[in-house]
Amino acid sequence: xxxxxxxxxxxxxxxxxxxxxxxxxxxxxxxxxxxxxxxxxxxxxxxxxxxxxxxxxxxxxxxxxxxxxxxxxxxxxxxxxxxxxxxxxxxxxxxxxxxxxxxxxxxxxxxxxxxxxxxxxxxxxxxxxxxxxxxxxxxxxxxxxxxxxxxxxxxxxx
Amino acid sequence: xxxxxxxxxxxxxxxxxxxxxxxxxxxxxxxxxxxxxxxxxxxxxxxxxxxxxxxxxxxxxxxxxxxxxxxxxxxxxxxxxxxxxxxxxxxxxxxxxxxxxxxxxxxxxxxxxxxxxxxxxxxxxxxxxxxxxxxxxxxxxxxxxxxxxxxxxxxxxx
DNA sequence: AGCAAACGTTAGTAGCACTAACGTTTGCTG
DNA sequence: CAGCAAACGTTAGTGCTACTAACGTTTGCT
Numbered sequence: 001x002x003x004x005x006x007x008x009x010x011x012x013x014x015x016x017x018x019x020x021x022x023x024x025x026x027x028x029x030x031x032x033x034x035x036x037x038x039x040x041x042x043x044x045x046x047x048x049x050x051x052x053x054x055x056x057x058x059x060x061x062x063x064x065x066x067x068x069x070x071x072x073x074x075x076x077x078x079x080x081x082x083x084x085x086x087x088x089x090x091x092x093x094x095x096x097x098x099x100x101x102x103x104x105x106x107x108x109x110x111x112x113x114x115x116x117x118x119x120x121x122x123x124x125x126x127x128x129x130x131x132x133x134x135x136x137x138x139x140x141x142x143x144x145x146x147x148x149x150x151x152x153x154x155x156x157x158x
Numbered sequence: 159x160x161x162x163x164x165x166x167x168x169x170x171x172x173x174x175x176x177x178x179x180x181x182x183x184x185x186x187x188x189x190x191x192x193x194x195x196x197x198x199x200x201x202x203x204x205x206x207x208x209x210x211x212x213x214x215x216x217x218x219x220x221x222x223x224x225x226x227x228x229x230x231x232x233x234x235x236x237x238x239x240x241x242x243x244x245x246x247x248x249x250x251x252x253x254x255x256x257x258x259x260x261x262x263x264x265x266x267x268x269x270x271x272x273x274x275x276x277x278x279x280x281x282x283x284x285x286x287x288x289x290x291x292x293x294x295x296x297x298x299x300x301x302x303x304x305x306x307x308x309x310x311x312x313x314x315x316x
Numbered sequence: 317a318g319c320a321a322a323c324g325t326t327a328g329t330a331g332c333a334c335t336a337a338c339g340t341t342t343g344c345t346g
Numbered sequence: 347c348a349g350c351a352a353a354c355g356t357t358a359g360t361g362c363t364a365c366t367a368a369c370g371t372t373t374g375c376t
Binding site: 160187216217229231252255256 | 322323324325326327332333334
């Protein structure tokens with residue numbers, strides 16, 4: 001947010017939505033900076049982590065599992081495949097599909113990203129005690145859970 | 159984030175940075191949707207609120223106070239001025255400057271946005287009790303404060 | 317007088333999320 | 347089994363927030 005040197009004590013300052021989005025902005029910057037030194041961004045990490053967790057899969061399946069939109073998945077895989085971190089092979093059993101799999105280099109990159117990410121958590125939560133961190137995590141989990149449910153009715157009329 | 163129907167139980171799910179950015183994403187969507195029905199977005203609200211709080215000012219001053227980047231300020235003011243919510247007049251005392259001021263229509267729009275925003279807070283925090291909301295707000299404030307300090311050293315070497 | 321700084325503006329980038337449209341391939345159903 | 351709907355991958359484009367770079371103008375300090 002550039003340099004709000006004159007501070008910004010308008011009315012919205014204490015609104016939860018403001019606090020949330022601004023703190024998230026800082027978190028996003030921390031993580032983004034950490035990732036960028038190894039030439040990665042959020043989508044790269046998410047895809048690599050999903051691949052390691054679930055194993056090779058089609059682009060559509062990876063999209064569902066990682067929460068990355070199918071159309072963004074194409075570019076993400078392109079970028080990772082160009083650097084040999086991921087492999088894209090046609091599925092012999094279904095010619096519509098590509099099977100994406102993690103390479104050894106991709107796994108090493110994932111390790112690096114995980115390390116960076118762990119450091120970021122600490123930097124992010126620096127001013128909080130262990131109990132406070134725990135509490136914050138719990139509160140945020142509850143919120144996220146709630147909005148995931150209500151936000152995705154999953155065809156509730158059937 | 160589209161429809162993560164297959165859920166997304168990979169490793170990152172419990173990381174504070176993830177919880178924070180995802181919850182913020184939901185907050186952002188809530189507010190964005192609410193604002194969009196009156197054809198506004200975040201920057202519009204922030205600028206209107208800043209104008210009401212501090213009164214007429216130059217674009218640069220508004221940028222510092224609202225945290226909106228000067229270059230985005232131009233477009234934001236253009237959009238609001240086109241709809242008569244804000245007025246841009248040259249500063250007779252300093253020909254580099256424009257003086258931006260809130261119109262009556264702009265004030266009415268601000269009222270509308272504030273109402274919508276208040277509703278969003280409730281929707282955002284729905285699953286939390288009053289004490290929990292209070293706690294969350296406090297924790298987030300502490301984080302935000304910390305990162306605002308450390309993120310903007312304000313020429314610490316002088 | 318001269319120069320650095322502030323100001324407004326334009327143009328462009330990045331990241332994340334999402335829509336729309338298209339052609340191909342499957343696979344269910346009538 | 348013919349036909350059609352659905353799934354798949356892809357391309358192109360949009361929106362919002364944030365930021366960088368460059369430019370010409372105007373100030374104001376030295």
